Structures are given as C-alpha cells and as structure tokens.
Amino acid sequence: MAGESHRIVVVGAGFGGLEAIHHLKGAAVEITLVDRRNHHIFQPLLYQVATASLSTSEIAWPIRHLMRGRPEVTTLLGEVTGVDATARRVRLKDGAQLAYDTLILATGARHAYFGHDEWEPYAPGLKAIEDATTIRRRILIAFEKAERETDPAVQDALLTFVIVGAGPTGVELAGTIAELARDTLAPDFRRIDTHKARVVLVEAGPRVLAGYPDDLSDYTKQSLESLGVEVVLGAAVTECTADGVIYGGKLLPARTIVWAAGVRASPAAEWLGVPADRNGRIIVEPGLTVPGHPEIFAIGDTVSLAGPDGKPVPGIAPAAKQAGVYVARVIRARLAGDPAPPPFRYKHQGSLAQIGKKRAVIDFGWIKLRGALAWWIWGIAHIYFLISVRSRLSVALSWLWIHTRNQRSARLITQGGDEDESRARSG
The missing domain is CATH 3.50.50.60 (FAD/NAD(P)-binding domain)
Structure with a gap:
C-alpha cells in the first residue's frame, strides 16, 4: 500500500x-x-480560558487521540x-x-503588532493555550498584588485592565473580565473593592464589532458600558510598556494589557x-x-x-x-480521475459574539438577534461544535455554575507567577 x-x-x-x-x-x-503543538484548540472559546471560565482540557484535545482510529494518518510533533x-x-x-x-x-x-513586535511582552495576544494561561495568570496576579499594595496609584494601575482592539475577541474579553471583577471575585478579597477595577476597551476605529451591522454594534457598546467597561473609540494605541498604554497622547497606567487588534x-x-x-x-x-x-x-x-x-x-x-x-x-x-469541483464558494453561516451574562449579538444576515435569546443560541452553537461529548457536558456544567452561582472554577495561577511578570516588565 x-x-x-x-x-x-x-x-x-x-x-x-x-x-x-x-x-x-x-x-x-x-x-x-x-x-x-500536540493538541487541537477550539479557538472560539480560548478567551474563556484566559478569563478563568473554562479549563484548558475543556477546549483542547490531543491530536493523536483524535487520529487514533485513522491508521493511514501519521501524526508528528x-x-x-x-x-x-x-x-x-x-x-x-x-x-x-x-x-x-x-x-x-x-x-x-x-x-500582528503593526511593526511594533516589542510590545508583545507587555500586551500578549490570544492565539494559543499558552497565551490564554499567560493572560489568566496576569489577570489573577493583578488582583492578588492589589490586595497587598499600599500605594493607591500602584493599586489603581494593578486594577486597570486594557484590551486593545474591539473585534469579537476584544469585546468578549472585556465583558468577561468586567464580570469576573464585579461578580466572581468580589466576595474573595478583604482590602480591595474589585468593583472598582477598570476595564478599558481601546479601538482605533469608530465603533466596536466593525464587521457587524450598526444597530448590533451600538447595542454591544451600550451593553459593555452597562457592565462597567470603558469603551474608547477612534484612539490608536501608540505605545505599550510595563507601565501601561499610550493613546491620544496620554499614558493610561495599567499592569495588564491584552492585544486583540490584529x-x-x-x-x-x-x-x-x-x-x-x-x-x-x-x-x-x-x-x-x-x-x-x-x-x-x-x-x-x-x-x-x-x-x-x-x-x-x-x-x-x-x-x-x-x-x-x-x-x-x-x-x-x-x-x-474525475473533473474538479467548481471553484470554492464560502457560505457565511452567521457571526456571533458574547458580551456578558445573557448578552450576545448574532448576525445571520436574514435575521439579527441580541440579548438573552442570542446568548442562548451562542452557547448552544459553541457546545454543539465542541469535539467530544465529555467536553460538551463539562462546558455546559461550567457555564451553568458560572451563571447561577457567579463562580469560575478555573481561577488557578500557574506557570511562572511573579517570575513570568518580571520578565515581561523587564522586556
């Protein structure tokens, strides 16, 4: 053969x-x-690992396991x-x-950092499991350090989270971080009020979710603001450093920056x-x-x-x-030896983005949805496309726990802690 x-x-x-x-x-x-890498990632839910909603094993599967029934397939790392x-x-x-x-x-x-790859240590993007766990670690460490910090200015910087880019990933990150601070973590700390955490979404363009219809974009912006997210539009970031981001010629002190711009x-x-x-x-x-x-x-x-x-x-x-x-x-x-099929023709099946608990937007072209119904459809669609039955059940139970109890079970600080952050801050 x-x-x-x-x-x-x-x-x-x-x-x-x-x-x-x-x-x-x-x-x-x-x-x-x-x-x-030795695993396949369900990237649409990667941000939920970054925000402590899901564990890595719920959205990633070993490639060899996926190919175990295919003797004609050889997998190489x-x-x-x-x-x-x-x-x-x-x-x-x-x-x-x-x-x-x-x-x-x-x-x-x-x-893509638009010619500024030197920003990456301070503003990690979100494309791999390692990115998600790095971002989760930085978010959780920021709250831990703020609990011990006595300098109000430093404490404010620690409790300021900046997301650069207001596409679907940026919107989903901003909304989930805001809910993490205001709902999940609030009872866990004694010296800081996590409700005062600032989540700032910075977008160079004129609106969030630029690829969506105007009415869904407007709804998304209003929903984010109702969650406490500060939405800054028409402001291109010109610098990312260990101290924060610069946009509009001003420095916003922030110790946690996430890149979702390109x-x-x-x-x-x-x-x-x-x-x-x-x-x-x-x-x-x-x-x-x-x-x-x-x-x-x-x-x-x-x-x-x-x-x-x-x-x-x-x-x-x-x-x-x-x-x-x-x-x-x-x-x-x-x-x-048959004729080739006609040229590839992409069929758009719709665009979906979650904003927060029971808030999402969906654009199917022929119909647009927002709010709780869109959120339910968003959740069902994502669970359906997960690979294994175990993952579907696990994710469904995790989401049920989050949205009934405001608890996220994946709040573990792993892989580096302060040492990792010091490397980022030193460049």
Missing part, C-alpha cells in the same frame, strides 16, 4: 486541516499531519520551517524532511515565495491552490480569498472547515 498510496502532508491541526483529513477517510492516501516546492518536500526545524504528492497548508495566524498569517507565503497580501496571507487561486503549484493547497487564516460578496473570506472556524471539506473533494476527484 505504501508504494500505491498518494502521499499527503497536512501542516497544521486546526479546523481546516482536521476537516480535510476527516473527509479524506477511506481514500487511497497516506497522510502525515504535522503541528508544533514538529515545527515546519520551509517548503521545497520543486522537490516536493517539507522541511522541519530539526532537519527532517517530509516528501509529499499533495501538500495542505493550514498553518493559521499569529499576532493578526498576521504564518510565514507560509515566504516559504513558497508566492504573492501575499499586507497581512502575509497567500493569495490563492479560486480552487484554493497556490499560484503555480496545483499540488499545494492553502486554507484558513493562511490565505486571502474574496467571498461571493467581494469581501475577504473571514478568518473564522466555519470558513476554515468549509475550505477543508472542499480541498478533500478536490483531492478525491483527482485520485478518481
């Missing part, structure tokens, strides 16, 4: 990569799945550093090389030397192949592709999953 099977290398075990593998089941192929498209080989950081007949690049995205694609375009947009995403053909390389597919956050409305296909899980299904169909057609 080894000599007859078509060799496929999939780089990245995100939504797109796993969906492609799932829909290749039963095909005469040998698949090698490479990822630099490794970091890809390049692609030799001529020799059809993928290069790994340890010097190993993987030969392929077809390559699927589903390498995701990383944080993303940049992986270096896949650089590996191949192909055209990319300003965010580094490969400009793919309508069939999701790399220009000049029909044997290489690129999907998810790795690519730039216009949707039916002319707007770029968003970097969200449903888009990556649809692309994964499409690529699997194309490969199957090629192996069978």
